[in-house]
Amino acid sequence: MDQVRVIELKESVFADNDAEADRVRAEMRARGQFLLNVMSSPGSGKTTTLTGLINALKGEYRIGVMEADIDGAVDTDEIIRSTGARAIQLHTGGMCHLDAGMTRTGLESLETQGLDLLFLENVGNLVCPAEFDTGASANAVILSVPEGDDKPLKYPLMFEKADVVILNKIDVLPYFDFDEDKFETYLRRRNASCDVVKVSAKTGEGIDVLANWVRRRVEAWRG
Amino acid sequence: MHELGIVVRVIDMVEQAARENGVSKVVGLDLEVGEVSTVVPDYFRDCFEWAIKRTDYMRECELNLVVVQGTSYCRDCKRTYRTTEYGKSCPYCGGYNTYLVTGRDVTVRDIRVV
Numbered sequence: 001m002d003q004v005r006v007i008e009l010k011e012s013v014f015a016d017n018d019a020e021a022d023r024v025r026a027e028m029r030a031r032g033q034f035l036l037n038v039m040s041s042p043g044s045g046k047t048t049t050l051t052g053l054i055n056a057l058k059g060e061y062r063i064g065v066m067e068a069d070i071d072g073a074v075d076t077d078e079i080i081r082s083t084g085a086r087a088i089q090l091h092t093g094g095m096c097h098l099d100a101g102m103t104r105t106g107l108e109s110l111e112t113q114g115l116d117l118l119f120l121e122n123v124g125n126l127v128c129p130a131e132f133d134t135g136a137s138a139n140a141v142i143l144s145v146p147e148g149d150d151k152p153l154k155y156p157l158m159f160e161k162a163d164v165v166i167l168n169k170i171d172v173l174p175y176f177d178f179d180e181d182k183f184e185t186y187l188r189r190r191n192a193s194c195d196v197v198k199v200s201a202k203t204g205e206g207i208d209v210l211a212n213w214v215r216r217r218v219e220a221w222r223g
Numbered sequence: 224m225h226e227l228g229i230v231v232r233v234i235d236m237v238e239q240a241a242r243e244n245g246v247s248k249v250v251g252l253d254l255e256v257g258e259v260s261t262v263v264p265d266y267f268r269d270c271f272e273w274a275i276k277r278t279d280y281m282r283e284c285e286l287n288l289v290v291v292q293g294t295s296y297c298r299d300c301k302r303t304y305r306t307t308e309y310g311k312s313c314p315y316c317g318g319y320n321t322y323l324v325t326g327r328d329v330t331v332r333d334i335r336v337v
């Protein structure tokens with residue numbers, strides 16, 4: 001009978017990813033590149049918001065986009081068609097989120113040399129993407145009016161991780177029971193310090209404010 | 224929700240440890256799963272049983288999954304409380320100046336090898 005012995009590991013499953021994310025962040029900072037991770041539920045307007053934002057910023061920055069989805073390439077096609085930015089599609093192969101290793105693979109295939117502003121459109125999902133550090137310089141969360149003002153209560157981690165919360169589709173506020181004060185109260189329970197920008201990606205309202213937020217963060221990131 | 228991805232990572236960690244230690248097989252794994260890690264223990268077990276069939280060292284590995292309680296700390300009251308019962312709001316003062324102390328992580332504690 002073989003002797004059974006115990007090997008102590010005490011290794012965190014998430015520690016690996018956190019370490020890789022820190023490496024990705026440090027490497028990008030050294031190259032002067034800023035990466036914004038954009039998260040939201042499906043249908044909240046990530047691609048439309050990004051399109052508006054890229055068109056507002058493309059005169060100042062060389063921009064690249066990584067579109068993460070379980071399958072399909074509709075978002076990448078749309079970004080390339082309407083902004084001309086360099087974009088690639090990442091397929092997570094059924095996974096509900098991106099992690100730092102996948103971000104690195106994406107950055108390598110995008111060939112980021114010469115780019116200074118990168119967007120990562122995460123998988124549409126308010127749960128899992130919040131749990132895995134992608135190595136991004138900052139996290140943006142989009143919530144759209146039809147989803148309701150109570151979402152910060154239901155998806156606490158997502159709103160805790162946000163550096164900016166973008167409230168999208170404000171053009172339809174009159175038609176929904178979305179209470180902006182309640183939203184602010186619920187959000188502050190989860191995150192006392194994040195910025196809030198209200199936009200309508202469809203009409204373009206507020207996109208200039210969001211572009212200013214990005215400019216300030218990129219400046220601060222480069223030091 | 225992403226149990227399979229975590230199973231794959233756990234298996235990578237254990238297989239690497241097995242290789243580095245020159246063992247012939249891994250017969251047991253003690254795994255700590257945080258109560259608010261979003262890993263559902265039953266789903267995790269199912270994925271684990273499926274995935275170990277495809278490994279080099281872990282085909283007969285028995286999983287001992289231990290759930291670690293989620294606890295949060297209130298900076299105002301300086302007290303801890305059970306996260307799954309009260310969430311972000313402190314049950315003593317009703318405030319939200321709280322943070323999670325334990326229960327988010329998944330940790331490979333140790334393995335039994337021959």
